[in-house]
Amino acid sequence: MRKTEVTIAGVTFKNPIMEGSGTFGSGMEYSEFVDLNKIGAVVTKGVANVPWPGNPTPRVCEVYGGMLNAIGLQNPGIEVFCERDLPFLEKYDTKVIVNVCGKSVSDYVEVVERLSDEKRVDMLEINVSCPNVKEGAIAFGTDKGALENITKEIKAHTKKPVIMKLTPNVTDIAEMARVAESAGADALSLINTITGMKIDIERRRFALANKTGGMSGPAIKPIAVRMVYQASHAVKIPVIGMGGVATGEDAIEFMMAGATAVAVGMMNFVNPYSTIECVEGIERYMDNHKIEDITEIIGCV
Amino acid sequence: MKSKTVGKVISQKCLAPGIYDLEIETKIAAEAKAGQFVGVYTKDASTLLPRPISICGVSDDKKSLRLVYRVAGKGTGEFSGLKEGDDVTLLGVLGNGYDIEELKKIATSNGVLLLGGGIGVPPMLELAKELNAAGVKVISVMGYRDDKTFLLDEFKKYSDTYVASEDGSVGTKGNVLDAVKENGIAFDCICSCGPLPMLRAIKEFAGDKPAFISLEERMACGVGACLGCVVKTKEVDHHSHVNNARICTDGPVFAASEVEI
Numbered sequence: 398m399r400k401t402e403v404t405i406a407g408v409t410f411k412n413p414i415m416e417g418s419g420t421f422g423s424g425m426e427y428s429e430f431v432d433l434n435k436i437g438a439v440v441t442k443g444v445a446n447v448p449w450p451g452n453p454t455p456r457v458c459e460v461y462g463g464m465l466n467a468i469g470l471q472n473p474g475i476e477v478f479c480e481r482d483l484p485f486l487e488k489y490d491t492k493v494i495v496n497v498c499g500k501s502v503s504d505y506v507e508v509v510e511r512l513s514d515e516k517r518v519d520m521l522e523i524n525v526s527c528p529n530v531k532e533g534a535i536a537f538g539t540d541k542g543a544l545e546n547i548t549k550e551i552k553a554h555t556k557k558p559v560i561m562k563l564t565p566n567v568t569d570i571a572e573m574a575r576v577a578e579s580a581g582a583d584a585l586s587l588i589n590t591i592t593g594m595k596i597d598i599e600r601r602r603f604a605l606a607n608k609t610g611g612m613s614g615p616a617i618k619p620i621a622v623r624m625v626y627q628a629s630h631a632v633k634i635p636v637i638g639m640g641g642v643a644t645g646e647d648a649i650e651f652m653m654a655g656a657t658a659v660a661v662g663m664m665n666f667v668n669p670y671s672t673i674e675c676v677e678g679i680e681r682y683m684d685n686h687k688i689e690d691i692t693e694i695i696g697c698v
Numbered sequence: 699m700k701s702k703t704v705g706k707v708i709s710q711k712c713l714a715p716g717i718y719d720l721e722i723e724t725k726i727a728a729e730a731k732a733g734q735f736v737g738v739y740t741k742d743a744s745t746l747l748p749r750p751i752s753i754c755g756v757s758d759d760k761k762s763l764r765l766v767y768r769v770a771g772k773g774t775g776e777f778s779g780l781k782e783g784d785d786v787t788l789l790g791v792l793g794n795g796y797d798i799e800e801l802k803k804i805a806t807s808n809g810v811l812l813l814g815g816g817i818g819v820p821p822m823l824e825l826a827k828e829l830n831a832a833g834v835k836v837i838s839v840m841g842y843r844d845d846k847t848f849l850l851d852e853f854k855k856y857s858d859t860y861v862a863s864e865d866g867s868v869g870t871k872g873n874v875l876d877a878v879k880e881n882g883i884a885f886d887c888i889c890s891c892g893p894l895p896m897l898r899a900i901k902e903f904a905g906d907k908p909a910f911i912s913l914e915e916r917m918a919c920g921v922g923a924c925l926g927c928v929v930k931t932k933e934v935d936h937h938s939h940v941n942n943a944r945i946c947t948d949g950p951v952f953a954a955s956e957v958e959i
Contacts, residue, residue, distance in 0.1 A: 419924070426923040426947070429700050442925075450940040455916040457926035461744045464918060471925050473939035614746060666919040667746045669702055669789070 399683045400690040401676075403437070403657050405635045406558035406583035408519050410437035410492050410658060413691060414648060414675045417613070417639045417662025418443055418496035418522060418562070419468065421672075423482035424489070430669035433489040435676060437658060441482065443498035443524050446507040448474035458595050458604040463614020463641070464663055465593050467607035470498050470527065475508050483517045492519040494560065500530040502550050509555045522560040523551055526589045526611075538564040538589075541576050548580035560637065563587040563628065570624045571631035578632040586637035586660065587628055588621045613663040615641040622654045629655025629696060643671060645678015655696040700790060700921060701726065707784040708762055713848035716769045717817070718778050719754075723762045726790045730756045730763055732825035733796040733912060733951045737789030737920045738765070740773045748789045749773045750917050750946070752891070754820035754849075755827070763788075766820035766849065792920050793950045796825055796889060796910060798832050804887045804908055809835030811885035812857065813874045813900060815892025816841065821912060823849055823856075825889055830856035837883055841874040841892070875903055889951075894959060901954040909954040915945045922947030930958040 401412040415438040421427055424439040433439060451471025458465050472478070478495075486493050495518050499505035505523065512518050525538030525547060537543045538561075548561055561577040563570065565588035574585055590611025595604035621640020629636040638656030641663070642648055648659040664671040683691060705724030713719050726736065730753050737748025755764030769778050780786060801810050810829055814822035819840050829836045836857035840850060845867035853859040861869030862877035870877035873896060877883075890900050891912035900909055915927035928942040933956065935943045943949065943957070 422923040426919070426921045448940045450942060451925065451928070454928060456928070457916050457918045457924065459745060459747050462746065464747060466918070466924070466926065468925050471928070471938060471940060471942060473937075477939050666924055667748070669921065
């Protein structure tokens with residue numbers, strides 16, 4: 398009997414597959430394609446203390462083997478999220494990880510406190526790739542001090558397990574992983590998108606209204622696998638790996654690099670059945686390789 | 699119900715320079731209607747996202763879809779090479795179509811005016827067909843760059859048809875609104891698809907009369923999850939709560955008065 402369960406910070410997932418925040422809404426849109434009960438967790442789109450309008454369009458463009466996005470974390474704010482999205486998720490037998498964004502530490506703390514008593518929320522994932530408006534709009538996650546401070550503040554204001562989602566736009570990912578761990582993070586997730594740019598040479602214009610955007614998709618997978626390997630070997634807390642995951646084999650690769658769970662991101666847009674296909678791919682791999690417990694392969698390389 | 703599914707090419711022909719007419723047998727045709735679109739996938743793994751293409755026609759037996767598209771880049775370039783019997787992967791059907799019942803209620807005296815510009819012409823054809831079948835009077839004004847027109851003979855089956863061309867080589871010289879004015883066309887409401895400047899002019903021109911416009915934007919998921927393809931709305935919309943409707947799922951057809959374009 399094969400065992401696909403994994404446990405992160407005391408929360409047990411029926412399998413290691415979840416979604417990259419922002420690629421799956423709160424699950425509603427994709428519930429038409431996949432049975433959410435069969436996925437390890439639903440990771441929601443980032444939610445802030447108040448509604449965010451996001452960036453001007455064009456917000457997305459395609460690049461070789463992937464895409465760039467500059468959605469600007471459009472979200473309806475925590476109140477609508479609690480009234481609409483959490484009751485929707487109530488119907489499903491899956492774990493719920495709520496991704497949180499903010500422009501200042503107090504924004505994050507407000508959301509985290511609001512969610513602390515919501516039983517449907519199993520874990521929080523903190524997006525530290527947002528610009529810190531009080532500190533010259535430098536992303537929290539690119540500065541050691543800011544990362545340490547925000548991790549400590551959030552941990553002080555919630556009892557829910559906290560995943561710090563690291564940005565790859567740093568010089569030393571292992572160092573950032575250690576900072577988050579020592580500040581109290583219960584788990585890490587990486588990688589967020591890699592900052593990129595595309596120019597429309599016919600129109601002599603940026604392809605995105607925001608000029609830059611976060612790159613995701615299969616083209617970034619080798620970078621993500623490398624960073625997951627480096628981060629997971631630098632810390633003792635579990636790591637959720639992501640970046641270009643399309644198949645069960647990709648998920649296995651991330652787990653061998655050191656990830657305890659794996660998120661499907663941009664590939665949801667390409668193939669709305671990706672999450673389920675990854676779950677089935679992992680099971681097939683386990684059968685073919687006579688693996689009884691998926692946790693056996695975590696960090697095995 | 700939306701699905702990602704493999705269809706089979708029945709036929710493909712070139713209608714005008716860069717304009718292709720692709721007929722695909724697919725199960726998703728069963729639910730398709732005017733104003734909706736499908737995502738079409740390339741076989742090239744470097745271009746991953748589905749290409750949103752509007753529906754130009756649904757066969758009478760509801761077993762096939764007709765897509766008339768313009769070659770705009772690598773993906774559509776690949777599609778232009780599809781031949782009878784080839785497999786083609788589709789996502790759909792996507793978006794909300796036109797509300798034929800509502801249009802029927804509005805268009806009680808002069809009828810529905812369809813305005814299509816360039817590659818905005820094809821989706822108007824299925825609408826002309828559906829309105830005609832519902833017993834609604836249809837007037838079509840289609841705008842082209844030059845005399846390389848397409849689909850005009852088919853519009854004539856369902857509607858009084860007028861033409862505009864930018865260079866004046868066919869019909870009225872100018873845009874679709876120039877043709878409406880020149881021919882003194884009366885109407886109860888407008889349905890339109892075309893480039894943004896044209897849609898802005900139509901919104902202005904419609905005044906108090908209802909106008910429904912079909913919008914396009916760069917899309918990723920096509921199903922309302924990524925929030926890539928938004929349009930500013932006048933009222934706080936039900937989904938985003940920040941006056942941003944999703945073109946793929948809340949549209950692509952909007953009342954012109956509701957969107958800020």
